[in-house]
Amino acid sequence: MTASTIVHQSLPTCLAAIGSIARLFPNDWVPAGLAVLALAVTIGMFLGAIRIRGMKLGIPGVLFAALVFGQCGLTIDAKALEFLRDFALILFMYSIGLDVGPGFLASLRAEGLRLNVLSVIVLVLGAVMTILVARNLPANSSPGLYAGAFTTTPGLAAAQDALRRPPISSEAAVGRSGVAYSVTYPFGVIGPLLVIVALRRLFRINMEDEREALVALEEKRRPPLDTVDFQVTNPQYADRPLRNHPLLHEKAITLSRLMRDNVVSVPTGETEVKVGDIYRAIGPRENLAELVAALGRPTTADFGSATGDVQRMELVVTRTKVLRRHLRDLDLVRRTGVTVVRVSRGGIDLIPTASLRLAFGDRVTVVGPKAGLQLAEEELGNCPETLNRPQLVPIFLGIVLGVFVGSVPLAFPGLNGSLRIGLAGGPLIAAIILSQLGNVGSIVWYMPQAANQLFRDFGLAVFLACVGLQAGDHFIQRAASGAGLALLLWGAAVTMLPVFLIGCFARMVLKMNFITLTGWVAGVMTSSAALLFADELAESDAPATAYAAIAPLATLIPVIVAQVLAVAAR
DSSP states (O other): OOHHHHHHHTSOHHHHHHHHHGGGSOTTOHHHHHHHHHHHHHHHHHHHTOOBTTBOOOTTHHHHHHHHHHHTTOOOOHHHHHHHHHHHHHHHHHHHHHHHGGGHHHHTSTHHHHHHHHHHHHHHHHHHHHHHHGGGSOTTOHHHHHHHHTTOHHHHHHHHHHHHSTTTOOHHHHHHHHHHHHHHHHHHHHHHHHHHHHHHHHTTOOHHHHHHHHHHHHHHHSOOEEEEEEEEOOGGGOSOBGGGOTTTTTSOOEEEEEEETTEEEOOOTTOBOOTTOEEEEEEEHHHHHHHHHHHEEEOOOOGGGSBSOOEEEEEEBOOGGGTTOBHHHHOHHHHHSOEEEEEEETTEEEOOOTTOBOOTTOEEEEEEOHHHHHHHHHHHBOOHHHHTSOOHHHHHHHHHHHHHHHHSEEEOTTOSSEEEOHHHHHHHHHHHHHHHHOEETTEEOOOOHHHHHHHHHHHHHHHHHHHHHHHOTTHHHHHHSHHHHHHHHHHHHHHHHHHHHHHHHHHHTSOOOHHHHHHHHHHHTTOHHHHHHHHHHHTSSHHHHHHHHHHHHHHHHHHHHHHHHHHHTO
């Protein structure tokens, strides 16, 4: 008795009951197909929510549920399945692009550049390994093996699209790549977790030490903003206007309040420094210490006991006419008497320098007279409910642009035929570009976080369900065969070896903080399960920073690589 027969006969009787449902409805009946798809997603989400030793699959559980459905004969009309798969993929990739786009360019600087270079090396090594083992695998399996090993659903979609186009035009090849993806995907989910555990044990990591080192590194890289009250006692720097004051020039310090003769006001560029003045300053801690040491001494004076019309207000930027404008161009101090003392974007405090451009959704802290605050509020918008109301026109317009970008043929030397970024890469690139642009007139490319998460999860769940239903026919028999076991073993090697070796290099040679390293491992494998594991291990969301820095490239490069493997494998 073969292994395939043993596995097949050991299926729970409940699967046979599920399979009998397939005979109740025609395969091409769309309502029944939608019900099958929804049921597969529902069961898969329940499966993904099960925790085993503190870990859970999450949305990838949908793939396994859909494979079972396909094995039992439950499927969807091929045309409807293709449409649902592609549309779900577009939603998924477009949502990712809008989420990571605003910080994409910044992520390529400093640590982000190094993380991305290491990620590219891992993805290329994985491709080289796949090419080397392809001769031992069934034809057209290499794109699916690579996509499953790196859990890149967009990569699979791009490869299958290439296999459908001339000169290949083979649905059989598409099916073989889908089977290879389904066989290697499970270990692609587990593998990054094992790599993180192996790296921790190999280097005997003390998590508390890593947390302290990471905090110190972040404070050095992005000094936290602090507030200090000080009194001017040094006449050497008195009688000079703040606009040209040598101690304030290019120091990224904002003076939010001035108390003179027990009257509080908002200092402007024309305000002259006087001995006895008491200022409230906001800026990087080291810069504040230098300023106070040069001008005078800290004070505990009570601004609340003084007279004067100065209040504080937090506003949300929602008016399109101020977007992408420098703070110097708004000139709020001169026109309204209001000073911007803090700008928060995506949970990160930004120094309100004159060259800072406002973006939709920025949270701005301002101080000034009551009348001036009302004018500033009217100018900036301050309509929080706008942030929670998704705008459909930018979403669908962005999708249209993404489809066009993905359809542009790209020629590569040595390949017979052109490649396309496809529905996987096109919407991603379009969303990144549009999020960097911010807005065109009244059209703002901004999606509330809750809506973005919903679109992303919905798209990924439906896409995985479609892939599972498509590859599920006789999946167990194929997976338990000799070729299936070979795919599983080679997929495990492609999953673990490149990221483990480069991870060791990053730790030993580059001295990378382990918490950052865990986020990098999750990011290069685009593994949400590994990111969740890394967050829980670090007891913070610090790994998510590294994950977000490399997510765009780690998503886009496999799209190209998988197509190259598909075209080269024919």
